[in-house]
Amino acid sequence: MLDKATRLLLVEDDEDDYILTCDYLEQLSSHTFDIEWISDPKQAVEVLSKNQHDICLLDYRLGASDGLAVLKQAVENGFNGPIIMLTGQSNDAIDLAALDAGAVDYLVKSEMSSSRFARSIRYALARRDVEDERLERLKAEAENRSKDRFLAHLSHELRTPLSSILGYTELLMQSDFNEHANNELGVIYRNGKHLLSLLNDVLDLSKIAADKLELSCSDVNLDSLMADVFTLMRVSALDKGLSLRFESLQPLPLVISIDATRFRQILINIINNAIKFTEQGEIIVRAWTKAVDGREMLFFSIKDSGLGIAPEKQALIFKPFEQIADVESRSVGGAGLGLAICSELLSRMQGGISLDSAIGKGSEFTISLYPGNIEQVQRHVLKLDLAPKIQQKTAPCKVNGRVLVVDDLHDLRILVGHMISSAGAKVDYAEHGKQALDKVNKAQHQGNPYDIIFLDIHMPIMGGKEATIELRRMGFKGAIIALTAVAMKGIHSELSALGFNDVIGKPVDSSLLYQCLTNYSIATKKPVDKLAQPAQVQSCARFLLVEDDADAAQITQLLLESLGVETVVATSYEHTLEILKNDSQFDKVLLDMHLPDGSGLDLARYIKHHYHHLKRVIVSGIQPDPIQIKQLEIDQVLLKPINLALLGQLIEH
Numbered sequence: 241m242l243d244k245a246t247r248l249l250l251v252e253d254d255e256d257d258y259i260l261t262c263d264y265l266e267q268l269s270s271h272t273f274d275i276e277w278i279s280d281p282k283q284a285v286e287v288l289s290k291n292q293h294d295i296c297l298l299d300y301r302l303g304a305s306d307g308l309a310v311l312k313q314a315v316e317n318g319f320n321g322p323i324i325m326l327t328g329q330s331n332d333a334i335d336l337a338a339l340d341a342g343a344v345d346y347l348v349k350s351e352m353s354s355s356r357f358a359r360s361i362r363y364a365l366a367r368r369d370v371e372d373e374r375l376e377r378l379k380a381e382a383e384n385r386s387k388d389r390f391l392a393h394l395s396h397e398l399r400t401p402l403s404s405i406l407g408y409t410e411l412l413m414q415s416d417f418n419e420h421a422n423n424e425l426g427v428i429y430r431n432g433k434h435l436l437s438l439l440n441d442v443l444d445l446s447k448i449a450a451d452k453l454e455l456s457c458s459d460v461n462l463d464s465l466m467a468d469v470f471t472l473m474r475v476s477a478l479d480k481g482l483s484l485r486f487e488s489l490q491p492l493p494l495v496i497s498i499d500a501t502r503f504r505q506i507l508i509n510i511i512n513n514a515i516k517f518t519e520q521g522e523i524i525v526r527a528w529t530k531a532v533d534g535r536e537m538l539f540f541s542i543k544d545s546g547l548g549i550a551p552e553k554q555a556l557i558f559k560p561f562e563q564i565a566d567v568e569s570r571s572v573g574g575a576g577l578g579l580a581i582c583s584e585l586l587s588r589m590q591g592g593i594s595l596d597s598a599i600g601k602g603s604e605f606t607i608s609l610y611p612g613n614i615e616q617v618q619r620h621v622l623k624l625d626l627a628p629k630i631q632q633k634t635a636p637c638k639v640n641g642r643v644l645v646v647d648d649l650h651d652l653r654i655l656v657g658h659m660i661s662s663a664g665a666k667v668d669y670a671e672h673g674k675q676a677l678d679k680v681n682k683a684q685h686q687g688n689p690y691d692i693i694f695l696d697i698h699m700p701i702m703g704g705k706e707a708t709i710e711l712r713r714m715g716f717k718g719a720i721i722a723l724t725a726v727a728m729k730g731i732h733s734e735l736s737a738l739g740f741n742d743v744i745g746k747p748v749d750s751s752l753l754y755q756c757l758t759n760y761s762i763a764t765k766k767p768v769d770k771l772a773q774p775a776q777v778q779s780c781a782r783f784l785l786v787e788d789d790a791d792a793a794q795i796t797q798l799l800l801e802s803l804g805v806e807t808v809v810a811t812s813y814e815h816t817l818e819i820l821k822n823d824s825q826f827d828k829v830l831l832d833m834h835l836p837d838g839s840g841l842d843l844a845r846y847i848k849h850h851y852h853h854l855k856r857v858i859v860s861g862i863q864p865d866p867i868q869i870k871q872l873e874i875d876q877v878l879l880k881p882i883n884l885a886l887l888g889q890l891i892e893h
Contacts, residue, residue: 245274288314300327315342322364455499483522488622497612514544521545543604641691673707719760813838
């Protein structure tokens with residue numbers, strides 16, 4: 241297959257020079273050229289503006305016209321290919337003028353028979369290829385950001401109605417009304433939970449793909465964690481008449497350092513699959529430790545007596561969206577994501593997963609993970625409380641005080657309020673942030689302030705982030721708990737910087753809700769987290785924030801404005817130039833490193849040359865190249881995530 245010809249536009253008014261140039265181009269063995277010849281300057285501008293050529297050779301003298309005018313107009317009209325200026329004689333002034341106007345090189349026609357001509361063509365095309373790759377990369381990054389925003393929106397839109405479905409079903413199941421509809425309520429609840437698990441799987445996989453899934457490791461009691469998993473899964477096993485056994489092959493560490501939530505997710509997923517695909521017999525979960533590459537690892541095996549999996553299909557089950565045929569034939573629900581997520585999570589836990597299975601002989605999954613340094617940790621043989629826990633129908637805590645629940649959805653407000661009032665607190669409601677401010681202000685003037693505010697993030701009129709900043713400005717000292725369906729990377733630190741004390745995800749987990757009531761209620765008199773207090777820095781400064789990510793821009797703008805900094809937001813390279821052209825009266829410009837239409841460092845270079853008075857601050861998720869920072873004389877570098885403390889230091893600096 242022949243390589244695609246390079247589309248070359250030759251703008252030349254001398255026919256002899258056109259013929260000579262074509263001869264020289266044919267002698268270049270590295271490329272095949274599809275040459276279009278134009279002699280009229282106006283026509284050349286029209287053709288170049290269509291941006292359909294890979295490279296342009298442009299004569300400096302075009303009759304009575306000047307090739308520089310064609311060059312400048314073509315660049316302004318959007319031609320982004322390389323342009324090489326040709327002239328009859330060498331002239332340093334013309335050379336510099338051509339390069340300033342956008343040409344990539346300047347050649348004297350007498351040099352076209354030399355190697356310099358070939359080298360100039362090759363370099364120009366290579367630069368074009370590099371630029372194309374950069375634009376493709378920026379396009380892909382922009383698409384990923386769009387996908388992230390879409391998934392965050394999808395999460396919010398789906399979790400919000402699920403909160404009502406699951407919450408109200410739980411209330412009915414725990415009430416006296418469930419006597420005649422217990423089975424029906426159970427069906428609603430189980431299917432709602434199933435929808436939630438599918439949503440979590442899709443979001444988890446997308447966060448893994450975007451490298452935005454973060455693990456939160458802490459010391460965990462292994463006995464308690466395994467007992468919780470056993471209690472949960474034993475009910476599912478008994479429903480199918482199966483036996484479920486947990487056992488340790490040796491004494492295990494009592495305390496390990498892991499992300500308990502993710503580890504539970506892995507175990508529950510694999511055990512649940514074993515129960516699904518086993519019609520009779522038992523599921524055995526065994527645990528042990530073993531030294532691997534000089535450090536002690538924790539291992540678990542989950543063995544079932546099910547149908548087994550054919551060897552040629554075993555690799556598929558660890559790939560996203562793949563399901564083996566007998567899964568489909570037996571109508572077992574799922575999106576085919578669970579084991580793919582388990583594999584990725586275990587990889588992040590410095591471990592892995594393997595499978596040993598044969599048709600008719602069942603399957604055994606073996607997982608490993610690094611439990612932290614357990615060399616000096618006390619050990620015991622695993623003991624499980626075999627008595628299943630009965631769900632409490634009343635609140636597990638008793639508190640007093642006043643609580644304000646703020647959510648634009650009536651069902652969710654009432655649901656959360658019911659949970660809180662069952663614990664003994666007095667509950668008031670608001671539909672959006674502005675209404676919440678009015679109620680808090682009124683309560684404070686009456687000398688009967690709220691102790692805790694549960695505040696939804698996304699609401700009309702005024703959202704939770706804006707409301708929290710205003711609440712702290714008003715002097716509200718109580719706890720503010722965020723209710724959010726969006727659980728993206730960095731959300732906890734961002735909300736903490738805005739003034740929130742804690743975060744509860746949607747659907748609202750009643751145990752987390754009661755824990756917050758216990759931690760922050762008037763009965764316990766828990767002080768407000770110092771991290772949630774806005775920095776006591778006030779300023780009359782004016783900043784230009786260049787950030788294409790809408791969420792990051794909104795949060796940073798809110799933080800800066802809470803410190804008294806007037807903030808204007810630009811979303812791209814071109815948007816920044818447009819703003820500065822009309823208004824350059826800023827104290828500092830905060831530049832994101834990666835913009836959809838250019839580099840933050842390139843923009844910093846442009847600002848340095850054209851707006852000398854502006855101080856430039858690079859905002860980046862990774863540490864930029866210190867050599868580039870020094871060369872560009874960047875005033876300061878801020879590493880994401882941005883918080884009030886960092887911005888306070890920036891203002892003082």
